[in-house]
Amino acid sequence: MGALDVAPLKGDFPILTRRVHGKRLVFLDSAASSQKPVAVLDAMDRFQRERYANVHRGVYTIAEEATSAFEDARRRVARFVNARAVREVIFTRNATEAINLVARSWGSANLHEGDVVVLTHMEHHANIVPWQMLAAERGIVIRWIPLTPDYRLDLADLDRILDGASLLAVTAMSNVLGTINKIRPLADAAHAAGARILVDACQHVPHVTTDVRDWDADFVAFSAHKMLGPSGIGALWGRESLLDAMPPFLGGGEMILDVDLDGFTTNDLPQKFEAGTPAITEAIGFGAAVDYLAGIGMDAVRLHEKRVAQYAIALLRERFPSTLTLYGPDDVADRGAVISFLFDGIHAHDISQVLDEEGVCVRAGHHCAKPLMRILGVPATSRASFYLYNDEADADALADALERAARFFAL
């Protein structure tokens, strides 16, 4: 498999030709949200101009075309993560809503006072707070898998932590550390303990081949906007038998088969969990994003990002040997191209401000992972995250901009 040729690929992303403060835009915040290729922008635009209508309702031609385009997008997304069946893919607003759907629906049917949900210290707030809400409302108990000093999950006590648990909810890739967790052994351990496993794959699906069957997962959540698609749509993949047994999440149109004055019967999967008019155009964009990624090949994407991450990490270590601390595994074999760092004596916000002057976009703050930040003992970090449209020149621009920040704030 050949390496990605990024130069022509950058041309697919119109925003990358923009200049900021007179400088080339160096976008290193794809872990927050990714940029969109022309293929996605055009698919959405064309759909709205030529065949937009509500889905699953009208019998006129464009309504049928819209419905078939919408369901075709679902099929592409299902294939992209190797789902067994298209109806196992529920469109949600984003990964956060997908996790909340499981917490509300599966959780309300299956979790009672004293039941245990296992989380890890590297979770995003989206995979912490829904469970804390259930803890507050119905007294479920949360247990935590800690981290090793090299920023991986500490699985030494896994069997004890999982003992008697109902659910393990774990990220496939940390949005702060970049750590990629091996899901299959975690799923095996969870199932052996009689627990289900939910995977927050928000950072994984955009960057690494994701196979829900190979993982033997029960639920997998991800968002379109982090994988070249639009914001406003995400997906929950769920094991069909579990989804079938779950009560509905939101009530309304689309999710019912029948309603009378005494009650309702729920629709079949996946509409059962899709109350109200969905994000139709966004679903079309989601499908186009998946096509674009599949066209390039996820193995090529991963190989490219490993190479760029390795280059960037080595460069930052070499240029700032004593002033910069990196948070994340060293070996790119089990990490993504998300690079969090702290610069001695300069707050992440101030770094980000100076970098912006150089056209370099990085995230500053707690990255919606405050428990992890507390464990790392840092108030905030800067985070540079690379995607398929970033290359070594972008890493160089980052290092040069950091050099300027260091001079500016010379203490």
Place this chain on the structure above:
Amino acid sequence: MPGLEDLYREIILDHYRAPRNRGELPVPPAHSAEGFNPLCGDEVVVYLAVDDGVVTDVKISGQGCSISQASSSMMSTAVKGKTVAEAHALIRAFKALMSIHGSMLEGESDGSDLAADLEGVRLGDLEALQGVVKFPVRIKCATLAWNTLAQVLDELDT
């Protein structure tokens, strides 16, 4: 296009490098409040010793970016020795400086109110923070300590 020098004036960097009135006061007798900026994780604790309506001592703890740290340092020196009423006036004046105004959502222009709030209040070094207004995302950094001060004063009143 505003430059970095508009944001990071020398006096701001000076307060960041050498923050004034860092520390804590025992509560009680002192009063304190904790402020957070949920967007970036900045946090500040403001301690206030008040005697007979006069702020006799101020201490600041917590952590954050240069703007929030400098602003809290400048706030502490501005408020120390002032009466509670003067401290309230300073908060109003500073928020006016940051273009945040109580009437802003309703009024089309708050120009006259701004003038009224600034009248008779000497902001001194604090005016160096005016450059922050050109960087809207950072206004919250500058106002964090002031909002926290307002919280402490509110607790005094009750």
